Amino acid sequence: EKETRIESVDFQVGRTGRITPVANLTPVQLDGTTVSRVTLHNKAFIEELDARVGDVVRLHKSGGIIPEILRVVKEKRTGEEAPIVFPNRCPECKAELVEDGKIHRCPNPLCPAKAFQQLRHWASRRAMDVQGLGDKLIEQLLEKGLVKDAADLYRLGKEDLAGLERMGEKSAENLLAQLEASKGRGLERALYGLGIPQVGEALARTLARRFGTIEKLMEAGEEELEAVPDVGPITAAEIRRALADKRMRDLIRRLQAAGVSFEARQAQAAEQPLAGLTFVLTGELSRPRAEVKEELEALGAKVAGSVSRKTSYVVAGPGAGSKLAKARQLGVPVLDEAGLAALLAERGAAG
Template sequence: MDRQEALREYQSLCGQIAYHNQKYYVEDAPEIDDYEYDMLYRRLQAIEAEFPDLVTPDSPTQKVGGPALNTFAPVAHEVPMESLHDSFSEEELLDFDRRVREAVAQPVYVVEPKFDGLSVSLEYRDGLFVRGSTRGDGLVGEDVTENLRAIRTVPKKLTRPIPFLEVRGEVYMSHESFLELCARQELNDEKPFKNPRNAAAGSLRQKNPKITASRGLDIFVFNVQQVSGEELSSHDESLRFLRELGFAVTDLYRVCRSMDEVIARVREIGEMRGSLGYSIDGAVIKVDDFSQRESLGSTAKFPRWAEAFKYPPEEKESRLIDIEINVGRTGVLTPTGVFEPVTLAGTTVSRATLHNQDFITEKGICIGCTAVLRKAGEIIPEVVSVVEGTVSGEAYRMPDTCPSCGGPVVREEGEAALRCVNPECPAQLFRHLIHFASRDAMDIDGLGPAVIEQLLAQELVKSPADLYRLTPSQLVTLERMGEKSSLKLVESIAKTKDNDLYRLIYALGIRHIGLKAAKLLTGRFRSIDELFRATLEEISSIEGFGGIMAESVAEFFALPSTAHLIGELRDAGVNMESRAASVSDARFFGKTFVLTGTLPTMTRSEASALVEKYGGKVSSSVSKKTSYVLAGEEAGSKLTKANQLGVPVITEEEFLQMLE
């Protein structure tokens, strides 16, 4: 390769790696797996080794991790949180050992799993947890203290009052918690995380610590960064010290006195991958003696005393026997390949998701072909490619109708998935009922997922309308439902018959229609009958409605199944009229309010409801388009910005006068 060719490839690789770093470290949404990324990185290193004059300060090889986000306050790491140099073969591990032995005599190593999560620092003063941060770029991370407090395996108080201690660990999500989270995301019509690492990173960066607490995160601590009041001389000693203080430390680490022992342990950990219950992507080999580590030092990016061995993804070939179409709780049709059984990452695999029609077409997948399989994130089997010469005929085509209900399926603009839009589709009923009963929808107190599961199992409910036909004698047969609670639930369901129309519209689960959109609809169309008669043009004319939203509403009310469901709800006595002020008499129509501070006699949610009741909008941020800022005590930056922009600021008393 001449220099010009090397320069072109170098620039291309820098761009690709920078893009994938952004997706991985910042957006928690990687588009390629670790092995593909590692190969790109290795190729870049090879070019830089051959043409060192091409290396620039902003090369990915000169950086650690990704930049800290602006979501949280920055934290400068007093002890850099370094990355590790990677090895991909046992020969490279022997090279690492030779480099170590050139600097120190008779090194002893510690081998431990390389956890696939998010690296963090935990700081303690007098035994109390005071601050936690992400690695970021190794020098500056993000302050995520409150979110780390929400993780049960992060000690809030150590067993001894150590004056100061900083440790490094890896926040991870177990396979069990990951699968539960994906099920909840699917239920809420959210895009599920791709793997446990992304889920852990995304969960730790939540603005609300309660969300972090609900995600089932855990941590393994594996390094002492700084310590006062304690003398530690080796890594093995430090791990035992950390365990004594109450930290979660892996039981899988081993002290090895030769490279034969190191390589044997690396192989053993690799064989365990499929049975650990959490994801690892390699093993880490560290010099045990701290004084030897000091002699070895670090490069600009990596410590010379540690090496990461990355396990290649295990891949197997298998013949595709059949393709099954499953209808998810959100109506998405998902094709699943049925394969001849093979062993992957310690378990037998005979099924793998085929994602959607685009994926099938791109890979050229057809029944009878031989495919290369692997496990994404060591959990979910996936198809990597199709073996050339095994394809017979055209790629498989997804059905035009729903296999669950026979209704039409649609592919909306910008989406890869086919979706059944029948509101009475049996496959979607569980998710529909949970949404129908939720707080912002019909708000049926006492009707949670566990009760709904039992109602469906006993075939007491086949549509939301059936909820209004339930009797206490039927409910008392359910688990943990006595006479009193059965009667209370029936009364709770009956009470929702009188809800305003916007709640019913939202409860119907129309695609792209949230609570605010439902209120806009019922502000323009005063009854369910008006909505059935509304044209696409009339719906599109509503301020704040986009084309996709309008099309979704029009298509939903054109379905025969919608008319049938509404008819049953009407017969059950559910209100079909809007009780909010109409647009014609709404005094706040066209006005945008921003609320800030503590109001004297009402909550901000109560004030927001009044604004919306009279046709206005409530925004979370102040701009030149803001009509009024309703400010209470301890109003902060929003009040300052309103004054800077000249936006009218009103008190609660003035707001109430506007309502008189």
């Protein structure tokens, strides 16, 4: 733990419109890194902490990674500390904020801050993977009014890009080629790229496998959604609310008109020979672990991070440690890479 001081507070707007207060701190060394900013989460957290600008606070790293304020050192207050005033209006577009439980959101669909974050998320490697569409370029496209949302990206031509800073003819051609390639990433990537609250990579993949097309997903009721693994009542309601929104439906319609695929690329249920199996990967494998994980998931398997009695197989390479020991203790079958290849061949899943 270390002590430092809150110098000021910024209010950031996320891609869903969520307003997050961030404390700017007097820089301090903590577990090998310099920490100068830390999230204050929401208005309720600030009130519970009774934090003020100028306060001395005690920090630690949650899980050894994420800086977090533990408490305010109130005995060091001087009387000059100032209250942290949560805004009533969006810091970017000045729209009146709405409260959603502990969260404050900007409801304006055209808020510039939301647009930037949404475009950044859509183009990210794990979503549509549009290489070359970085922060500076997104800022320029928004400032010049060339795009307002993801669908507008697919209307860009060479002439639109020609006047942008550091955008030569070759760079423009490469970006347009990346955008064209992104159209075929499939429902799972597009669904994640839309930034629906509660829908991360894994759930986007699960929903794509379950429903196959965006149309079937949009038709699904909350009861049908709750039947999907890892979807509870809150997540089901969020998905329904997001996909019923007229602005979201219009965005999807325009993306489809531009040629973006909203059909699942993953094998459908009948073509998932590993459906119902749970794997754990450990040790050094001949391919990147993320690649093996993606291949297994595409064939219907679940890949977990820890071994339990529900684990079907542990795939172990050289240097496997505690996970291998746990598998042996629980009697979970252990495969090397050759054994995994044999299992895939046996189930008709060999590539």
